[in-house]
Amino acid sequence: MPMKQLSPKKLLLAGAGHAHIGLLRRLVAGQLESTGFKGTAIDIALISEQPQTIYSGMLPGWMAGHYSLDDISIDIKTLCMRASVRFIEQSIVQVDAASNMVATTGDERLVLDYDLLSLNTGAETDMRWLDKRDSYAKTDTHASTDVIAIRPLSEFITHWQQILAEARQASQYQLAIVGAGAAATELVMAAQVALQHINLNHQVTLVCGEHLLSGFNPRFQQRVIRQLHRHDIKIVHERATGYHDGHLLTAHDTLPMDAVIAATGVVGSAWTAATDLQTVNNGFIAVNAKQQSVSHSNVFAVGDVATRVDKDVAHSGVHAVHGGAIEADNLLAYLKDEPMQDYKPKKNTLYLLSCGDKYAIASWGALSLQGRGIWYLKRYIDQRFVKAK
Ligand SMILES: Cc1cc2nc3c(=O)[nH]c(=O)nc-3n(C[C@H](O)[C@H](O)[C@H](O)COP(=O)(O)OP(=O)(O)OC[C@H]3O[C@@H](n4cnc5c(N)ncnc54)[C@H](O)[C@@H]3O)c2cc1C
Known part of the structure; x- marks a missing residue:
């Protein structure tokens, strides 16, 4: 009797933020392959608004003239190709978690179904301070x-x-x-x-x-x-x-x-206003320590799109990267029905703040340092992130 083919599980990665970049790179490096992430059993697709993503940590350096646009961009489309992940250049506008559906907008509207969804779409600038009655006219092109x-x-x-x-x-x-x-x-x-x-x-x-x-x-x-x-x-x-x-x-x-x-x-993206996923504090997806939605267990969210309900974790690139690494392992564990891990943020995180010219200030807990050497350290760390294979 012919063996019945099991259809692959669909993992949908929404957004090309820090966490998904890390996940793609681990796929390319084969680090997740050995544990069974890569392969025919899982069909992975990534939706992103653009084929490139701009790295925020180097944006001020680009403005000040230290870097070219190429220096601060990560080529997501190529990364997906190398990781054998299907790349979909669209913007998600709706997540209907009850029916496992994501809708997009772009050249053509897509409705995609999933078994497991990972959200890493970042957030929007909080513009609520603007007095909308007389000053903020989005339609005004002047x-x-x-x-x-x-x-x-x-x-x-x-x-x-x-x-x-x-x-x-x-x-x-x-x-x-x-x-x-x-x-x-x-x-x-x-x-x-x-x-x-x-x-x-x-x-x-x-x-x-x-x-x-x-x-x-x-x-x-x-x-x-x-x-x-x-x-x-x-x-x-x-x-x-x-x-x-x-x-x-x-x-x-x-x-x-x-x-x-x-x-x-930041506030949550506009699409979070109409999702059935549980949200908190102005449209952030409510997640537990495993970066798992508290309302829908087959949805994970990490980085600025999410807010932990069990503890205060700031929205930052650092937590998007470190939380993302745990989340990637948890996606696999979820699919294999294995135990998942908690993301335990370190007590102190290193923050390097550039000062326009080639000078920077470092903050780590109660310690701080400054100088040109700190700027070069920041450049080294930032370039290592952007240029990593
Ligand atoms: C100037 C500046 C400097 C910063 N410097 C630092 C720093 O030094 N250290 C630090 O820790 N934090 C820093 N931050 C904060 C940091 O940028 C954010 O916390 C971080 O980018 C969040 O990462 P993320 O992975 O959640 O999402 P993001 O990096 O915001 O990425 C989200 C991705 O999803 C895509 N996307 C968004 N919406 C959709 C959609 N609807 N459909 C499909 N794709 C979508 C976007 O195009 C983007 O590629 C800085 C922020 C700014 C503005």
């Missing part, structure tokens, strides 16, 4: 009334090139960056270096509210503030509320600005 969100990075790249083109034509150019986290401070220093390289009259302002870099140790905060002063960056300790007719509005002021960039934290 650049001066649009605040530029840092995410998606692929769109930001184009906006930054436009800013540079405008700044080259102007005798004076005013740019504001709104945000109070590490990313905002890196961006503001990179922008100041780039704009002042064009014309010393150009000026970048950081609009950061009352608390800059909250959560980091005070010594690190002081070091960063000194670097902001060294670059003559204006710091406005007020909350921005809107941008209208070329003016950034704060509670007490109206600041003339040619462009405004928002690096104001």
Whole structure:
């Protein structure tokens, strides 16, 4: 009697974030093959909006002119090919977990079914600070009334090139960056270096509210503030509320600005508003320590798209990478019906903050260090991540 062929299980990887890049690389290296991940028993596909992904850690370095776009891009399509993973260039717009379905938008709308889904689609910039009544018109194509969100990075790249083109034509150019986290401070220093390289009259302002870099140790905060002063960056300790007719509005002021960039934290992507997966805190997929959805056991989520319900884990690239490594093992364990592991974040994580020129500050728990050597260390770590095979 002929043997009945078992149809392969379908593993769908949504998004090409840090975690899925790590998973693909492990497949290429054969590290997951030996445990049975790769092979005919599993049909793996990856959906991503673009064939390349921009590495956020090197984006400020690109803005400041240290790197080319190629230096900071990871070729996902080629990586998928090498890992024998089907690449689908689409954007997911719907996850219906009750029926194991993902819908996409792109040149043609696809509806894909899965046995196991892994979400690593990142998050969107939190634009809720904008007073939508008079300032934020997404449909308005005139650049001066649009605040530029840092995410998606692929769109930001184009906006930054436009800013540079405008700044080259102007005798004076005013740019504001709104945000109070590490990313905002890196961006503001990179922008100041780039704009002042064009014309010393150009000026970048950081609009950061009352608390800059909250959560980091005070010594690190002081070091960063000194670097902001060294670059003559204006710091406005007020909350921005809107941008209208070329003016950034704060509670007490109206600041003339040619462009405004928002690096104001993250909220869940728009598609999370209509999913049946359980979400928390503005649209993040609620996961347990195994990076598994708390509402649907065959859905895993990792990185900025997810929030742990059992403990406070910051949204960061570091946790996307380390959580992703555990999640990849758990995907396999789930398929083989074996025990899964918990992702246990280390107490301290190393954060390296670049200061526009070839200078950087390191933070690790209560310790901090700075100098050119730290910048080269950051470059080494970043390049190792981007160029890894
Ligand atoms: C300027 C800057 C500097 C930063 N520096 C650091 C740092 O030094 N260290 C650190 O730990 N963190 C840093 N961060 C934070 C870090 O970027 C994020 O926490 C990290 O990128 C999250 O990784 P992720 O894997 O969740 O998703 P992401 O890296 O955001 O990747 C998500 C991917 O999914 C794709 N995608 C999104 N939506 C869809 C969709 N609907 N359908 C299909 N594909 C989709 C995207 O195109 C992207 O490729 C920085 C952030 C910024 C803005």
